Amino acid sequence: MSQPSSELMIEARAVEKWYPNGFQALRGASLTVRRGEVVVIMGPSGSGKSTFIRTFNALEDFQKGSITVDGIVLSDDLRNIDAVRREVGMVFQQFNLFPHLSVLDNLTLAPVLVRKRPKAEVEQQAWALLERVGIAEQAGKYPGQLSGGQQQRVAIARALCMEPRILLFDEPTSALDPEMVREVLEVMQNLAADDITMVVVTHEVKFARHVAHRVVLMAEGEVVEEAEPEVFFTNPSHQRTRRFLDQIL
Amino acid sequence: MNSQLRRLRAELFATPADAALSLVLITLLGLGAFGFLRWALTQAQWAVVRVNSTLFAVGRYPVEQQWRLWLLTALLVAASGATWGLLRAHPRPDRTGVRWPRNDRLAVGLLALIALAVPWALALTLAIQSRWWGLLLLLVLCRWLAGRHGANLSPTGRRLAALVWPVIYLVGMVLISGGLGLVTVSPSEWGGLMLTLLASSFAILLCFPIGVLLALGRRSDLPLLRWGSVLYIEFIRGAPLITLLFLGQNILGFLLPGGLAPERVWRAAWVLTFFAAAYLAEAVRSGLAAVPRGQLEAARSLGLSYPKALQHVVLPQALRVALPAMVGQFISLLQDTTLLSLIGLLELLGTARTVMANPAFLGRNGEVYLTLALLFWGCCAALGLGSRALERRLDPHAVPSAT
Ligand SMILES: Nc1ncnc2c1ncn2[C@@H]1O[C@H](COP(=O)(O)OP(=O)(O)OP(=O)(O)O)[C@@H](O)[C@H]1O
Ligand SMILES: [Mg+2]
Numbered sequence: 334m335s336q337p338s339s340e341l342m343i344e345a346r347a348v349e350k351w352y353p354n355g356f357q358a359l360r361g362a363s364l365t366v367r368r369g370e371v372v373v374i375m376g377p378s379g380s381g382k383s384t385f386i387r388t389f390n391a392l393e394d395f396q397k398g399s400i401t402v403d404g405i406v407l408s409d410d411l412r413n414i415d416a417v418r419r420e421v422g423m424v425f426q427q428f429n430l431f432p433h434l435s436v437l438d439n440l441t442l443a444p445v446l447v448r449k450r451p452k453a454e455v456e457q458q459a460w461a462l463l464e465r466v467g468i469a470e471q472a473g474k475y476p477g478q479l480s481g482g483q484q485q486r487v488a489i490a491r492a493l494c495m496e497p498r499i500l501l502f503d504e505p506t507s508a509l510d511p512e513m514v515r516e517v518l519e520v521m522q523n524l525a526a527d528d529i530t531m532v533v534v535t536h537e538v539k540f541a542r543h544v545a546h547r548v549v550l551m552a553e554g555e556v557v558e559e560a561e562p563e564v565f566f567t568n569p570s571h572q573r574t575r576r577f578l579d580q581i582l
Numbered sequence: 583m584n585s586q587l588r589r590l591r592a593e594l595f596a597t598p599a600d601a602a603l604s605l606v607l608i609t610l611l612g613l614g615a616f617g618f619l620r621w622a623l624t625q626a627q628w629a630v631v632r633v634n635s636t637l638f639a640v641g642r643y644p645v646e647q648q649w650r651l652w653l654l655t656a657l658l659v660a661a662s663g664a665t666w667g668l669l670r671a672h673p674r675p676d677r678t679g680v681r682w683p684r685n686d687r688l689a690v691g692l693l694a695l696i697a698l699a700v701p702w703a704l705a706l707t708l709a710i711q712s713r714w715w716g717l718l719l720l721l722v723l724c725r726w727l728a729g730r731h732g733a734n735l736s737p738t739g740r741r742l743a744a745l746v747w748p749v750i751y752l753v754g755m756v757l758i759s760g761g762l763g764l765v766t767v768s769p770s771e772w773g774g775l776m777l778t779l780l781a782s783s784f785a786i787l788l789c790f791p792i793g794v795l796l797a798l799g800r801r802s803d804l805p806l807l808r809w810g811s812v813l814y815i816e817f818i819r820g821a822p823l824i825t826l827l828f829l830g831q832n833i834l835g836f837l838l839p840g841g842l843a844p845e846r847v848w849r850a851a852w853v854l855t856f857f858a859a860a861y862l863a864e865a866v867r868s869g870l871a872a873v874p875r876g877q878l879e880a881a882r883s884l885g886l887s888y889p890k891a892l893q894h895v896v897l898p899q900a901l902r903v904a905l906p907a908m909v910g911q912f913i914s915l916l917q918d919t920t921l922l923s924l925i926g927l928l929e930l931l932g933t934a935r936t937v938m939a940n941p942a943f944l945g946r947n948g949e950v951y952l953t954l955a956l957l958f959w960g961c962c963a964a965l966g967l968g969s970r971a972l973e974r975r976l977d978p979h980a981v982p983s984a985t
Contacts, residue, residue, distance in 0.1 A: 390883050392883060418882065418883060418885040419885040422883070423879075423883040425876055425879070427874075427876050429874075429876035429879065429880035430880075431877065431880070431881075431895055431899075432899065433976070442884070442886075443884035443885055443886060446886060446890055446894065447884065447885040447890075448885075495884055495885060
């Protein structure tokens with residue numbers, strides 16, 4: 334496992350968010366993530382995990398607090414938002430592959446359109462990435478022809494093709510059949526060995542134990558506990574964490 | 583043969599009740615067909631169609647300028663053949679293509695039959711008949727050439743090739759109306775099938791972008807845009823087309839300063855366009871609603887701007903879903919052009935009415951209306967076939983899934 338540097342990649346301070354219907358989903362959530370670090374976020378359903386990581390690439394806005402990603406301050410400035418999204422990749426629970434494009438085109442679309450890189454060069458890279466996640470032979474197929482595990486691996490490769498410095502995962506294995514969970518976790522574990530910074534919302538305890546540098550518990554829109562995996566799972570300091578662990582372990 | 587007979591028997595005469603129903607239906611169908619054929623072959627006098635075939639085709643377009651329309655037809659035929667061949671030469675990436683599938687051979691056979699039989703039945707002069715044969719040959723030749731060599735075309739080349747269509751459309755406009763050194767033929771001299779196709783293709787082409795914008799406007803976050811779109815769509819959908827057509831003829835002249843108001847044909851074409859756009863917007867809206875939110879989010883999280891995400895991710899999926907409904911709109915638009923006859927334009931129905939008003943063809947309405955119905959049916963069938971082919975080509979799920 335590579336060691337994170339001291340450079341801050343994500344710095345979220347006391348973030349508060351209200352949804353348009355008036356519901357407050359984040360109540361002062363804070364988190365810092367250093368470069369190369371793998372942070373796992375756990376917490377009960379509805380605690381605001383998705384909302385929180387979606388603020389990191391401006392898929393959700395927030396009303397109070399501040400978020401700095403890779404040195405860019407997130408504000409309403411659209412140029413900042415575009416800049417951040419180029420540096421931050423996201424993998425969704427529902428894969429969200431583009432069903433009308435072949436697997437290869439799913440990977441090449443954004444680098445060609447956003448980074449304006451030559452198509453041939455991006456395709457080479459896409460092949461290498463598909464090779465890496467173990468599905469190069471499916472490059473010509475459409476997402477609808479792949480299994481869930483294969484789709485999620487394509488989604489990871491698609492995010493990687495933009496060469497992001499940060500990857501966000503929102504419950505990447507929750508929509509998968511048990512036998513496919515492992516193939517996706519293996520790919521993620523492989524990535525973690527690289528320099529890339531990862532924030533992962535997941536309930537996979539084994540992954541959190543063996544891959545994460547830090548595990549975070551969210552509850553009611555706040556970050557309650559933050560600790561190294563060993564400590565988090567064996568000797569958490571908060572009652573709330575113990576109760577949560579009792580439920581999932 | 584025997585097995586087919588057995589299958590027929592199993593399907594039609596499985597139970598006594600089925601058998602009785604089948605017998606009744608077969609008898610009725612037989613009687614209908616017999617009556618129709620007897621009328622068509624013994625009583626009907628097809629001279630009315632034969633004599634007026636040019637009128638039905640192009641109205642009172644000056645004879646000495648009609649070569650321009652032949653040229654346009656030839657361009658369209660060549661482009662169709664080339665497109666058809668190119669599509670076969672470039673099957674979808676996940677499929678292996680056959681260059682001459684059975685349906686294509688059938689289609690060529692059918693077209694050949696039409697190109698040989700119809701001009702002959704209309705008793706056109708041999709010179710004109712041979713032009714139809716030439717068009718058929720041109721089609722097959724372009725289809726063959728493009729199918730054979732199209733695979734060598736680079737993606738950029740293919741994209742350029744697609745540009746042929748808008749270019750032909752513009753060239754066609756010039757050929758029909760004149761200008762650029764050609765004698766001007768004013769829109770009041772256009773008519774028949776040509777005017778019908780011109781008005782409907784104009785409206786179809788323009789209502790599409792307008793309809794998409796309206797649909798997007800209706801989902802926009804900007805209240806002004808949203809309410810504007812809603813108001814427009816609901817107003818147009820609440821008014822009968824014929825009133826809008828009359829309104830267009832009367833009002834456009836007042837609204838626009840002298841000389842700027844377009845000619846009557848164009849006024850009607852614009853009204854058709856704006857009318858169809860409102861309906862199309864609703865079809866597109868249902869398509870947009872069918873695209874999951876996650877698609878836009880995934881595109882945005884990859885760094886695509888909103889317009890790019892719409893263009894490359896959301897709209898292609900939404901339009902595919904909306905395609906059947908949109909083609910339904912296009913087909914009714916084509917049929918709605920008959921209303922132009924009520925404001926005095928000589929499109930197909932208008933032409934037909936002038937023909938029937940001619941004392942020489944008194945009482946020949948049946949023949950004329952049947953011809954019209956066949957022509958419209960042919961155009962709509964072509965639209966429907968084209969759209970189904972497009973749907974199949976665009977649907978990534980129409981292929982057997984890998985297990
Ligand atoms: N668009 C929305 N409008 C209003 N409330 C919302 C919206 N999205 C989420 N919420 C609410 O915000 C809270 C946090 O939601 P969020 O999806 O972030 O939770 P989560 O921790 O990711 O839960 P899960 O584990 O179920 O995915 C929930 O109570 C949810 O009902
Ligand atoms: Mg969630």
